[in-house]
Amino acid sequence: MQLGVIGLGRMGQIVVDRLLSDGHDVVAFDLDEASVETAADAGAEPADSIDDLVAMLPERKRIWLMVPAGDAVDATLSELDPLLDGEDIVVDGGNSHFERSIDRGNSLSAAYLDCGTSGGPAGAELGFSLMVGGPAGAYEELRPAFDAIATGPAGHDHMGPQGSGHYVKMVHNGVEYALMQAYGEGFELLAEGRYDLDLESVARTWNDGAVIRSWLLELCEEAFREEGSDLGDVDDHVAGGSTGTWTVEEALEQEIAIPLIYEALGERFDSRLEDGKFSRRLANRLRYGFGRHEVKRRE
Ligand SMILES: NC(=O)C1=CN([C@@H]2O[C@H](COP(=O)(O)OP(=O)(O)OC[C@H]3O[C@@H](n4cnc5c(N)ncnc54)[C@H](O)[C@@H]3O)[C@@H](O)[C@H]2O)C=CC1
Numbered sequence: 001m002q003l004g005v006i007g008l009g010r011m012g013q014i015v016v017d018r019l020l021s022d023g024h025d026v027v028a029f030d031l032d033e034a035s036v037e038t039a040a041d042a043g044a045e046p047a048d049s050i051d052d053l054v055a056m057l058p059e060r061k062r063i064w065l066m067v068p069a070g071d072a073v074d075a076t077l078s079e080l081d082p083l084l085d086g087e088d089i090v091v092d093g094g095n096s097h098f099e100r101s102i103d104r105g106n107s108l109s110a111a112y113l114d115c116g117t118s119g120g121p122a123g124a125e126l127g128f129s130l131m132v133g134g135p136a137g138a139y140e141e142l143r144p145a146f147d148a149i150a151t152g153p154a155g156h157d158h159m160g161p162q163g164s165g166h167y168v169k170m171v172h173n174g175v176e177y178a179l180m181q182a183y184g185e186g187f188e189l190l191a192e193g194r195y196d197l198d199l200e201s202v203a204r205t206w207n208d209g210a211v212i213r214s215w216l217l218e219l220c221e222e223a224f225r226e227e228g229s230d231l232g233d234v235d236d237h238v239a240g241g242s243t244g245t246w247t248v249e250e251a252l253e254q255e256i257a258i259p260l261i262y263e264a265l266g267e268r269f270d271s272r273l274e275d276g277k278f279s280r281r282l283a284n285r286l287r288y289g290f291g292r293h294e295v296k297r298r299e
């Protein structure tokens with residue numbers, strides 16, 4: 001199969017490499033020329049523009065988007081739309097909001113698949129986990145490409161109608177936040193608690209058969225191996241947060257309680273407060289008010 005891939009960053013280059021190594025042909029485009037060259041070095045046909053990419057594809061065009069969620073997706077689709085028709089298929093493999101994907105699917109001239117992608121840059125070797133929403137016929141048509149980009153045939157599935165792929169990926173990310181928080185809290189107690197522990201050793205031991213073994217825990221092991229048990233100079237500022245925010249917003253709309261994910265999101269926001277957390281500072285001062293307990297002051 002021949003596919004166009006637009007967006008050749010950390011994830012898009014992997015999509016290109018995995019398609020090529022499974023015997024597919026790829027036409028590649030990115031706003032960044034160096035990224036196009038990298039894809040061409042890997043064996044893709046380089047395109048100079050979206051027009052050029054579309055012109056290089058066969059009559060029934062299959063195009064994979066791996067650009068940042070939001071404006072970049074809209075900009076790409078508005079250029080693609082006049083060049084496509086109902087026989088064509090576009091996949092958005094990024095972390096788009098599911099409601100945006102429903103709107104895009106309704107307005108695009110081509111069939112639109114919203115595909116949640118999990119596995120990160122480590123997916124280069126293993127392949128990704130792909131959660132696909134949209135027209136079932138388009139999903140079946142692209143099954144060979146999904147087989148190549150995912151870990152294999154078991155690494156992808158059709159979740160349901162338009163939006164459901166990105167909906168499932170949004171919830172996946174909420175779970176990711178809560179798991180990171182749970183591991184973080186456990187290791188915090190171990191780091192600050194009563195034993196002087198080698199946390200890489202703890203993580204390695206847990207990863208070998210323990211109930212809580214997981215890929216995130218393997219990444220904890222890697223972090224302690226590379227940074228040390230005290231995490232060296234790693235800051236406590238945690239970036240990101242959009243997909244977790246959407247998960248919490250959706251839970252509120254559905255009146256479903258997801259306190260762990262909400263807490264994990266809040267911890268992330270708190271990590272970015274330059275002056276520390278106001279409510280903690282106020283609690284510090286209030287203890288003086290009601291009990292004449294010492295107020296801890298900044299240096
Ligand atoms: N990095 C990760 O671990 C994961 C990322 N994702 C999602 O995949 C998508 C891509 O992520 P990354 O590869 O990490 O981002 P990235 O920032 O590494 O790459 C994005 C690429 O898109 C290109 N680009 C931006 N606007 C463009 C446009 N209008 N036309 C053509 N090219 C354009 C950029 O030049 C860049 O090369 C995002 O939606 C992200 O949320 C999903 C799962 C995991």
Ligand SMILES: O=C(CO)[C@H](O)[C@H](O)COP(=O)(O)O
Binds near residue numbers: 173239240241242
């Ligand atoms: O989708 C992902 C992992 O599954 C991406 O790494 C995403 O960027 C993570 O979300 P956030 O930026 O909110 O941490």
